Structures are given as structure tokens and as C-alpha cells.
Amino acid sequence: MLIIPAENTIDWKRPPWVTLSLILVCLLVFLFYQGGDSRLMVAAVDRYLDSGLLELEAPVYENYLQRQLGDQKAVERMMDLQAFQQARARNDRAGLAWHLVMDRDFYQYMAGNRDLLWSTADRQRWQQQRGTIERDYIAMLSASRSGLIPREPGLAPLITYQFLHGGWGHLAGNLLFLFLLGFTVEKALGAGRFLLAYLACGVLSGVLYTLFSQSSAVPLIGASGSISGLMGMYVAIYGLRSIRFFYFVGFYFNYFRAPALAVLPVWLGKELYDYWFAGATGIAYLAHVGGLLTGAGLILVLRKSWFQVEEVFFEPGDAEQAAQFAAGYARAMDSLARMEFAVAESQFVALWARYPDRPVLLTHLYQLAKLRPDLPGYRRRTLELMEICLHQQQPERLLGIWQEYLNYGEQHAPLAAADHNRALFASLRTDNLSLAERAFARLRTAGDGELVDEACQLLIREFDKRQQGAKASYYRQQLRA
DSSP states (O other), X not given: OEEEEOOOOOOTTSOOHHHHHHHHHHHHIIIIISTTHHHHHHHHHHHHHHHTHHHHHHHHHHHHHHHTTTSTTHHHHHHHHHHHHHHHHTTOHHHHHHHHHHOHHHHHHHHHHHHHHSOHHHHHHHHHHHHHHHHHTGGGSHHXXXXXXXXXXXXXXXXXXXXXXXXXXXXXXXXXXXXXXXXXXXXXXXXXXXXXXHHHHHHHHHHHHHHTOTTOOSOBOSSHHHHHHHHHHHHHHHTTSEEEEEEEETTEEEEEEEEGGGGHXXXXXXXXXIIIIIOOTTOOHHHHHHHXXXXXXXXHHHTTTTTOOOGGGGSOOHHHHHXXXXXXXXXXXXXXXXXXXXXXXXXXXXXXXXXXXXXXXXXXXXXXXXXXXXXXXXXXXXXXXXXXXXXXXXXXXXXXXXXHHHXXXXXXXXXXXXXXHHHHHHHHHTTOHHHHHHHHHHHHHHTOHHHHHXXXXXXXXXXXXXXXXXXXXXXXXXXXX
């Protein structure tokens, strides 16, 4: 069973740069830093077969696996034993050697019990041959150098292990979940806090895994603990809000909605069940548990300080905003149709405050204000709409609004000289000199001498271009005056 939160969609206007960078780093580490691992492992197996250690270690290995069938790793060791016996039945020497060389816990077992396992001569031969393989090949593997080895813990491996992966499938699966979860958590926390939280989840999940596997020599690698931390953070960010989850069971998949935090115990229960009973080889279930608990804990405990969720995170997305706008707009238009003008105006005012990028709302407010040209609201809406027309380069519309105001509102609250000056410029842009002269007359009445002189010069130039000397002379006289 697989359950993935799917509440948010990515906003490419604000790309998740840290998430994308983490994906890129993991990919580059796998391609270049880990790129030589396959060659080293093949060389280690070849050297092992040439050394004659297979005949020395194989009987010990089978006995070692059989003795472990009663402990917590019984299912896992049973699978190892069956695979080993099948390889031996096929006389697959390379397969047998692979099991013996790559089982790090078995190597530690032999190193700790070599005095009991072999005679002096065999022990010396084992130490020499195995020592060479360990030093020249196994110790050079990326997992040995940078993985988190529980029996040899260190500070640096708690960070570096998060960027190593065991194969293309391991890498692709982790990067997919990193992308699906990371862009939402990064949007909620911001880039810097997201990176800090991501690494902290990896560190603490590694610590928990180490505490319960102190004797293990198997390196822990992969971003699974960090990504489990993202899952914990994701649901903690939404808290008890009902969000959408995608689930996959067998061949069936679908979506369901549930309070976000309600899914956290389900995830924890699944990981703990698998740790105790499933026994799937190579999966660090306790690292997943550590990541889930760390991620959820960071948000629930520190969401008002270090890991505060940004306010913009809970704003609706584009599709949701469009749906909300459409619903609000329909209600306001319905009020207009019922001639409930006061109600409609309040609805349009609320929409305009929330959606200032939709000038159609201001158009409706202007038309409503025009019903009472004697009130100050008409002048205010006229100036706002003229400003919109100016920015959207709609001179004809600006002139239409200006002329309407002259007819209905000028007698109640005259426009300023700068407002008439805008109409003059719009008239010249549309090559409407009669309106330009009308705007000049209003401008001169408003009494701003500096604007009057500038307008005269513009009109003189325009009439001179058209060889209308009388008009040009008139405005020269106005300029001199």
C-alpha cells in the first residue's frame, strides 16, 4: 500500500530551486562520484575468485546464515540463505562470491571469530587475501567512504549518506518522491529553512537507525530518511486540515480526503510493521520512522519560530482563485440584475480589494458610481479608471471616460489640471485635435500655468505640422499671455 499527499500543485512562477538543486546533486553524485562502484565490485569478485577464498568461506557462510534464522532478521536471512543455496546448486561461482564479498556483517563476523573458524595457516591466508580485497576494492566504494556505517558512526556520514544511492531504481524512486513532496514543503518554509529541515531529517533518521543497528557494518545510503521527513513535515504543515491523498493498493489507485495528521500514524505503523515482520532486504525502515517523526516534530514544535510556515503558502492556487473569483463575480452580477445596487457595490468592492489585477471590477464600480454623479465616489472611480486606461495604453477609452465626467460630474467636483492634461495627451495620440483643444480649455480654467505653457507648445507644434497657421498663432498668443 502506498499513500502520497497530493494537495498542492507546483507553481512554476516560483520554482522550488532548493528541491531541484537537491535532485541535481543526487544525480551528479550518482553519475560521477558513484560511477566507478560497479567496476570496483566486479574487480573485487574477480580477485576473490582468484584468491581461492570461496572454498574457505562458503561453508562458514551457510552455517552463519542458518544460525541467524531465529533472530529479528530471520526473514531477510532466510532469503539470503535460499539465494546462496540456489547459486551453489547452479555452480554459480560468481554469484556465490558476490554474496560473500558484499555481506558486510558476515565479514565482521569472520574477522571477530577467525581464530575459531580456521587453522593457523588458513587464518593467515584469509587475513592476507581478504585484507587486500577490503583495502583495494571494498574500502574504495562510495558507500564505504561516505555511507553511514552504524558500527563506525561519524558526523560527516550523517550528511553524505543522504546523497548516495544503490542503483538507478533506488535513485529514481527517491528523486520522484523528493520532487512530489519537496516543492510543497519548500513553498511553505522558504528555501533556507527547507534545506535546513531536509538535512536535519536525514541526520536524525540516521541517528535513530544507528541506535538500533549499532553492530551492523552495512552502510546506510539514500535520501529515504530525508524524504520521509518531508512527508512528516507535509502533513504537519496542514495539521488537521482535510487534504487530498493519492493511494495505490495492488492494481487499484484513487484519491481520498482526510485530516492531514491522521495519516501520520498510518505511515508510522506501516514502517514499524515492515521493520518487525516484512523483512524486505535492504530497506531501512527505522530510518523512515526517524524521518517521519523528525519532520512532523520540527513543524509541530517549532512552527512559530525556526520553521514558521510562510503566510502566502495557504493562499489558493490559480485554479482555485479563478473558481472563487467566478463565484463572487456571479453573485455581484446577480445583485445587479436584481437592481440591488448597494449590495452589488459592496460585493464588487470586496472583489476589487482581493483581485486588483482584474480591471473589469473597477469598470462595474465606475458604472455604479455614475448613478450618483453628485457624490465623491464618482470622481474617485473616474480617476482610478483613467489611470488604468493610461497604463493599458487605451487613449480612446480614457477620452470617453473623461468626456462622461465632464457631462455628469464636473459641475459637482471639477477635475484637476493634471487630469485634463492626460486627456489632452490622449487626444493628441488619437489625432483628435478638437478634443485636444477642449482639454486645453479645461486645463487653462484649472489655472496651472506651467501645464498651460507646455500644452500651448504641444498644440503649436501640432498645428504647424498641419499648416494651420491661424490656430498656431492663437496658441502662441496664449503662450505669451
